[in-house]
Amino acid sequence: xxxxxxxxxxxxxxxxxxxxxxxxxVVRQSFRNRRTKRDAARRQSLMALxxxxxxxxxFLPAFKAQLKPEDQRLLVELFAELLPKVRGDYAEKVVHLxxxxxxxxxxxxxxxxxxxxxRADAAxxxxxxxxxxxxxxxxxxxxxxxxxVRLESARALAQLKAVQSxxxxxxxxxxxxxxxxxxxxxxxxxxxxxxxxELMGVLESDVPEHVKILAAxxxxxxxxPRAVPALLKLFHTPGRAESDTIQEHKARxxxxxxxxxxxxxxSVALRLAVVKALSxxxxxxxxxxxxxxxxxxxxxxxxQAAHCASQLGSEAAIPKLETLLHDEHWWVRFHAAEALFKxxxxxxxxxxxxxxxxxxxxxxxxxxxxxxxxxxx
Amino acid sequence: MSLLWAIVKFLNGCVLALLLxxxxxxxxxxxxxxxxxxxxxxxxxxxxxWWMLTSGVxxxxxxxxxxxxxxxxxxxxxRSMLALxxxxxxxxxxxxxxxxxxxxxxxxALGLLxxxxxxxxxxxxxxxxxxxxxxxxxxxxxxxxVNGGKSDALNAGINLxxxxxxxxxxxxxxxxxxxxxxxxxxxxxxxxxxxxxGGRICVVNGCTVRxxxxxxxxxxxxxxxxxxxxxxxxxxxxARLAWSRLDAMLIISxxxxxxxxxxxxxxxxxxxxxxxxxxxxxxxxxRHFRERNVQYQxxxxxxxxxxxxxxxxxxxLRRQRTRWQRGMMQSLAKHRAMVFNPKYGxxxxxxxxxxxxFDIVGPVIEFTGLLLIPLSFYMGVITTDFFLAWLAxxxxxxxxxxxxxxxxxxMVTRSTRARDLALLTMSSVLENFGYRQLNxxxxxxxIWQFLTGKQGWGAMQxxxxxxSVGQ
Numbered sequence: 082x083x084x085x086x087x088x089x090x091x092x093x094x095x096x097x098x099x100x101x102x103x104x105x106x107v108v109r110q111s112f113r114n115r116r117t118k119r120d121a122a123r124r125q126s127l128m129a130l131x132x133x134x135x136x137x138x139x140f141l142p143a144f145k146a147q148l149k150p151e152d153q154r155l156l157v158e159l160f161a162e163l164l165p166k167v168r169g170d171y172a173e174k175v176v177h178l179x180x181x182x183x184x185x186x187x188x189x190x191x192x193x194x195x196x197x198x199x200r201a202d203a204a205x206x207x208x209x210x211x212x213x214x215x216x217x218x219x220x221x222x223x224x225x226x227x228x229x230v231r232l233e234s235a236r237a238l239a240q241l242k243a244v245q246s247x248x249x250x251x252x253x254x255x256x257x258x259x260x261x262x263x264x265x266x267x268x269x270x271x272x273x274x275x276x277x278x279e280l281m282g283v284l285e286s287d288v289p290e291h292v293k294i295l296a297a298x299x300x301x302x303x304x305x306p307r308a309v310p311a312l313l314k315l316f317h318t319p320g321r322a323e324s325d326t327i328q329e330h331k332a333r334x335x336x337x338x339x340x341x342x343x344x345x346x347x348s349v350a351l352r353l354a355v356v357k358a359l360s361x362x363x364x365x366x367x368x369x370x371x372x373x374x375x376x377x378x379x380x381x382x383x384x385q386a387a388h389c390a391s392q393l394g395s396e397a398a399i400p401k402l403e404t405l406l407h408d409e410h411w412w413v414r415f416h417a418a419e420a421l422f423k424x425x426x427x428x429x430x431x432x433x434x435x436x437x438x439x440x441x442x443x444x445x446x447x448x449x450x451x452x453x454x455x456x457x458x
Numbered sequence: 459m460s461l462l463w464a465i466v467k468f469l470n471g472c473v474l475a476l477l478l479x480x481x482x483x484x485x486x487x488x489x490x491x492x493x494x495x496x497x498x499x500x501x502x503x504x505x506x507x508w509w510m511l512t513s514g515v516x517x518x519x520x521x522x523x524x525x526x527x528x529x530x531x532x533x534x535x536x537r538s539m540l541a542l543x544x545x546x547x548x549x550x551x552x553x554x555x556x557x558x559x560x561x562x563x564x565x566x567a568l569g570l571l572x573x574x575x576x577x578x579x580x581x582x583x584x585x586x587x588x589x590x591x592x593x594x595x596x597x598x599x600x601x602x603x604v605n606g607g608k609s610d611a612l613n614a615g616i617n618l619x620x621x622x623x624x625x626x627x628x629x630x631x632x633x634x635x636x637x638x639x640x641x642x643x644x645x646x647x648x649x650x651x652x653x654x655x656g657g658r659i660c661v662v663n664g665c666t667v668r669x670x671x672x673x674x675x676x677x678x679x680x681x682x683x684x685x686x687x688x689x690x691x692x693x694x695x696x697a698r699l700a701w702s703r704l705d706a707m708l709i710i711s712x713x714x715x716x717x718x719x720x721x722x723x724x725x726x727x728x729x730x731x732x733x734x735x736x737x738x739x740x741x742x743x744x745r746h747f748r749e750r751n752v753q754y755q756x757x758x759x760x761x762x763x764x765x766x767x768x769x770x771x772x773x774x775l776r777r778q779r780t781r782w783q784r785g786m787m788q789s790l791a792k793h794r795a796m797v798f799n800p801k802y803g804x805x806x807x808x809x810x811x812x813x814x815x816f817d818i819v820g821p822v823i824e825f826t827g828l829l830l831i832p833l834s835f836y837m838g839v840i841t842t843d844f845f846l847a848w849l850a851x852x853x854x855x856x857x858x859x860x861x862x863x864x865x866x867x868x869m870v871t872r873s874t875r876a877r878d879l880a881l882l883t884m885s886s887v888l889e890n891f892g893y894r895q896l897n898x899x900x901x902x903x904x905i906w907q908f909l910t911g912k913q914g915w916g917a918m919q920x921x922x923x924x925x926s927v928g929q
Contacts, residue, residue: 085843085844085847088847088848088850088851089847089850091851092847092850092851092853092854092855093854095851095854095855095857095858096854096857096858098858099854099857099858099861102858102861102862102864102865103861103864103883105865106861106864106865106868106879106883107876107879107880107883108876109868110868110875110876110879111876113868114875114876162508165506165508165509165512166508197500198500229501262646262647262648262649263515263517263645263646263647263649264515264646264647266515267513267514267515270514411578411580412578415576415578418576445576446576449574449576449577450576452574452576453573453574453575453576
C-alpha cells in the first residue's frame, strides 16, 4: 500500500469513526432524555402515592398492587433522597414503608452486587434499618475491597449507632488511606456518646497520630464531658518539638517526596486537635491547659487557644490574651482581640487600653477590631 | 537553489512532525480524559449535596469577585452568589477603581453602608478606599479600591478574606446553585494536600437566565459563541481533565477556581506583572511546593459549572485570545526554569513542555508551513496528492476529536438535548473552515505583542443578563 493510500484510508477510518461516534451520541442522548423524562414523571407519581400511603399504611397492599417491577429502583432512590431530610416519627414511617415493600431486602441483596457503586448505594440506604441482620451485613461490608463501600458502610453503622468496635472501625478504615478525609472525620463525629469510652481508649492506645487526631476531634464534637480528662492528658504528653510549625510537620509526616518512610511527627497537629476539641466541649477543667496553650510555641495552637479562651468565658485569660495582642503572627493577634471582645466589659477595657498604647501591633489590632465592632476608640 | 530546497523541505518536515506529535498527544489526552471521567462520575455521584450541606464537612469559603466597570451585570451576579447552596461562605466584591457606576449601583441596590473590618496585608495591592456592608446581607463585603488590575483586586480580596479557602469568580460569570459544593469535593477528600481546584467553564450565551441563575441550558444561536462552545467543551473535557489526572494542570480558569488561602499567600498571591493571572498563580503553586519537596494536589472537577459570557464579536474575541497567549508566554518566560525540568514533576516536563512546544513554537512553525505551501508546490517538495491527503487527514482528525469530546460531554451533562448535540456536531465541522486559522493568527499576534512588550487587558464588552442571553 502506498503512502497516500494509507493516509486516505486513515482519513476515511477517522471519518467513519466520527460518524459512528456522533450517531451514538445523538441517538443515545435522545433515548436517555426520554428515559430521564419518563423516570421523572414516574418518580413524581410514586412520591405522591408513597406520601399518601405513609399516612395510611392499611392501604399498602393496594399501593403495592399498583407498582411495576422497575418501580422498586425508583422508590429506593426516592426514599434515599427523602430520608436524610425528614426526622422522627415521619422517618420511622418511611422506613416502615420501605421494609413492608421489600426495599430493605432489595438493598441487602444489592450489597453483593458486582458493581461497587450499587453496593455503596445499598449500604447508604441500609443506614436507616436497625435490624440485626442489616447491622451484620454492614459489618461484613466494612471488609469490602472498594474503599467507597467501606466508607458508606461505616457511615451507615455510625448513623445506626451500631459500630461494634471503634478499634475495628479504625483498623478497617486505616487501610483505605482515607483517614485524613473530612468524610472519615464526619463518620467518627457521628459515632455518638456510646463510643466515648472506646474513643478515649484510642487516645491512649498505640495507634498512629492521625487516628488519635480523629478520635480527639470526634470526642469534641460528641460533647461528652467525660472526654475532658483524656484530652487534657494527651495535651500534657511530653515530647513536642519546640520550634516546629504545622507546615514543617506536614512536610515531614511521610509526605515528602524525598523520604516517604520518615516517621510522622504529628504532635503539633494533635495538640491543635485537642485544643479545638476543648473549644467545643467548653469545660472549666480545661482552663489551665488553655492558659498554657496561649503560650504555645506554635502560632496555630496559640490562635486556637485564644478562641477557646473566649468560649470558656474566664477573665483569668485576659492578661495572657493582652500579651498575645503583641504576637508576631497577625492571626494570633486577631483571635486574641476577638477573644477579649467576647469576654465582655473587662476584655473591651483591655482592648481600649491596647488601642491607645504605643505598641503599633497591639494598637492596630485592638483599635481595628473595636472599630469593626462599632466601639468608639 | 538546492539550499533553499533543503530549507523548505526541512521546514515542511518540522510542520509534519509537530502536527503528528500533537495528534498523538491529543489522542492520549482523549484516552486519559475518558478514563478520568469514567472513574470520576461514579465517585462524584456519591457526593450527595444534601450530605455536604448538612454534615459540616464543607469548609467555609470566601468568594472573591473582582469587578471593573461591571455596572451592567454586577447586582444580579452578587444576588446570584448570595443565593448559592453552601453552608458557610462570604462574598467579597472588589470594585477595582471602576470608572462607571459599579460601586454606586451596588450601594443603591443592596443598601450598603460604610463599615470597618480589621485585615492584614499578607499580599500586596493598591490602596483600599473603603469597605461596605449591609445588615440585609451579612455575608457580603464590598471593597472599594484604587485601580490596579484583576490580580491586584484578587489580592485585596485575599487579604480581606477570613476563611481557609477562597474562590475566585469573574464578575460577569454565574455559578450553578451547587457549583461550590461540587468544587469543594476534592478538599473534603484531601483537606491537607489539596491546594487548588478548578471548575468547568460553559458558555452562557443562548441560555435562559432568571434571577442570576441559568434556568434553561441552550446553545448560542450566534455563530461565534457557538464555535466557542465546542472549543470550551474540548478544552475542559479533554485537555483540562487529562492534565489534571496527570498532575500537570497549569491553568485553573480565572472565572472559577477554588484555592487554599494559606497556599496562595505563601506564593505571594496573584502576580501583577502578567495578564494571565490564572495560569501564573497555578504555576507558582507548582513551583513552590515542588522546590520544597512538599506533597500537594490540584484537581479539575468537570461537573462543577460556571457560566460565562463568550465574546460575540471578532474584535473582542481577538483581544481575549491575544491576551491569553501573552499571559501564557509571560508565565512561561518567568518560570522558564521549569520547562522540561524533571525536578518540577509532570507540571514541568509535561505541562510546561507542552505549552512551550505546541502553544509557542507550534503556531510559528504552523504559520511558516502555511506560508511555504506555494513555494513548496513550486519547488516540488510537496505534490497535490500529498497536500490533499494531508488536508483530509488533519481535517477528519480534528472533527474526530471534537466528536469524541461530545461523547465526554454526554458523560458529564446527562440532560443535553439531542438537537443541541447535533448543532455542536455541525459546529465541530465548521470550525475547521476559518475559525481555527483565525485562532492561530491571534496566537501569533499574541506572541508578537509579548515580544514587543505590550501590556494591559483591553476592553471587554459586557452584556446585561437578560431573560435570555444572546437571543
